[in-house]
Amino acid sequence: MKEKLRQIFAGRQGMDELSKLLFWLGIALFTLALVCGGALGSLLLPLALMAVVLAFVRAFSRNLPLREAENLLLLRWIDKKKHAWAAFRDRFANRREYRYFKCPSCGRWLRVPRRKGKIHINCRCGYTLYRRT
Numbered sequence: 001m002k003e004k005l006r007q008i009f010a011g012r013q014g015m016d017e018l019s020k021l022l023f024w025l026g027i028a029l030f031t032l033a034l035v036c037g038g039a040l041g042s043l044l045l046p047l048a049l050m051a052v053v054l055a056f057v058r059a060f061s062r063n064l065p066l067r068e069a070e071n072l073l074l075l076r077w078i079d080k081k082k083h084a085w086a087a088f089r090d091r092f093a094n095r096r097e098y099r100y101f102k103c104p105s106c107g108r109w110l111r112v113p114r115r116k117g118k119i120h121i122n123c124r125c126g127y128t129l130y131r132r133t
């Protein structure tokens with residue numbers, strides 16, 4: 001029995017982060033479909049099934065490089081969201097001492113001290129803003 005299981009899982013990566021996410025997303029959608037019922041339920045049920053099936057297809061796939069690349073995309077996306085959240089918390093914590101402006105040209109956040117009147121703010125990209133602080 002143990003040997004048979006080992007043969008089945010040889011060369012496969014099993015549940016990585018993306019597979020786990022898909023699996024739990026499927027379970028959540030399934031629960032939601034049962035709770036909602038009706039038209040929405042019948043719409044969510046196939047989605048839930050697809051997510052769970054996809055999670056297992058990924059777990060048993062032998063195309064390891066592709067599965068790893070997909071998983072890396074998810075991990076990078078999560079990392080980006082974590083950084084964005086940390087930056088937001090930082091801006092919120094310092095909101096009494098600094099004003100933050102987003103550069104309209106490159107999208108970078110610019111931090112300037114408060115209560116300095118109307119000032120020119122130079123972004124690293126070369127764009128200059130004229131704002132009241």
Ligand SMILES: [Zn+2]
Pocket residue numbers: 103104105106107108123124125126127
């Ligand atoms: Zn800029």
